[in-house]
Amino acid sequence: MKTKSKIMCLVMSIWGGITQVWADGNPVDKVYHPLVIANERKFEWRFTSRQTDDKNVLAQRFAYGQAVSEYLIIEAYISGQRDESDDYGLQGIELEARYMLTDQGQYWADWGLLFEFEKQHDDNNFEFTTGVLFEKEFVRTSLTLNALLIYEWGENVPNEFETEFRLQYRYRFMPEVQPAIEIYTGEDFVGIGPAFMGVHRYSGIKQLKWELAAIAGFNGNSKDRTLRFAIEYEF
Amino acid sequence: MFKLSRYFLLLLMVFSSSLLAVTEYELVLKDHLFFPSRITIPAGKKVKLIIHNQDDTPEEFDSFSLNRQKVIFAKRKTYIFIGPLQPGEYDFVGEYNPNSARGTVVVVKEAGGGDVN
Structure with a gap:
């Protein structure tokens, strides 16, 4: 096979892997900002409730x-989930690193990187996420984008790639209240x-930081609504 | 070659602000006070604030209107890029000592602005 053909095959395979995504996660989550503050310590609680035609997952x-x-923050999570059969339990643990690549305002836009490693509690299933974080100011508004590539593997899940995209366009009205629009895409999901x-x-x-969003999924005629809430205490 | 040039141009666009000359303004933080506490800069231009913390404790520069937040470690200096901004006044504080460490960036619409009061 000629080199050009090999490269094309490789590109197509990678693209196929990227676009071959799975649907067991909720793509609606926090939109990450690239900014890292030195000496920052925080506790965080996130809550999502996803209502579809036949189930509600908390x-x-x-x-x-x-x-x-000055540029790196590490965060450790424990997560719990109530499934469609009303069973609530520990879902997994997660370690996250967020790296600020550029100082605020230094370049045309601010850039950062995200790395997440997650393990399910009961099973040997794993997930690794890498992502690029982008933020651009437009006078009193800020556009934040997250482009994430997720790889999942383990005993009960096929080895697969997933891609997610998150967008937040925020109006910095006043510190206490800042309205925004959020867009999420994942496998078979646009919200x-x-x-x-x-x-x-x-x-x-x-x-104390807070976030509240109500995301409607546009997945045909079926109902798919997610309410997400996050509260963060920095000290 | 043509493609390489295009990528180079793209990178230049993304990182161009660092390649252009950016006017610098120096501030000193001493006894939890900013000197000067009012800085006048030109509208529509990016500038670089260089802040020297002469105190023995860290301070956190914070401004909601400037959308900037950065820690200035004790006995060290840091830099903060601000702008391009519209004319107006933009307050900033030191979060550890918000009652004393306060200042204002005054943005004026004038050719060759940039006086430091």
């Missing part, structure tokens, strides 16, 4: 995060909806 994640340098977020500052560097 998921919660608790996390502790700490910046280990869009309004979001609100804000920050309340206490003394010193202590602050």
Whole structure:
């Protein structure tokens, strides 16, 4: 086979892998920002409720995060999920690293990287995510994009790639209230909806951040709505 | 060769702001006070604030209106890029000492602006 053909085959295989995605995760989650603050420590709670025609899945994640340098923050999660049969339990553990590639405003846009490693609690199933984080200011608004590539493997899941894309366009109205629009795409999923977020500052560097979004999935005639809420205490 | 040139141009567009000359403004943080506390910069231009923290404790530069947040370690300096901005006043504070460490960036629409008061 000629070199050009081999390259084409490789590209097609990679593209096939990327586009061959699975549907067991909810693509609606936090839209990550590239910014990392040195000395940052935080506790975080995330909640999502996804309602489809035949089921409601509740998921919660608790996390502790700490910046280990001016550019790198590490966060550890435990996650729980209530499935369609009303069983609620520990779903998995996760370790996440977010790296700020560029300082705020240094270049035309701000860039960052995301790495996540997740293990399911009961089974030897794993997931590794890499992603590019992008943020661009337009006067009093900010556009944030996350492009994620996920690889899953393990005992009960096929070895597969998944891609996800998240977008948030935020109006920095006032610290406490900042309206936004969020868009999510994943396997057979395109969702869009309004979001609100804000920050309340206490003394010193202590602050409480919150996010709330209601995302409607456009998947034909079937119902697919996700409510997501996150609260973060930084100290 | 043509494709390489296109990629180079793309990279140039993405990172161009660092290649262009950016005016620098120096600030000093001493006894939890910013000196000067008012800085005048030209509208529509990116500038670089260089902040020298002469205190023995860290400070966190924070401004919602400038959309900037950065820690300035004790006895060290850091830089913060701001702009391009529209004319107006943009407040900033030191989060560890918000009652004393306060300042304002004044953005003016004038040719060759950039006075530091």
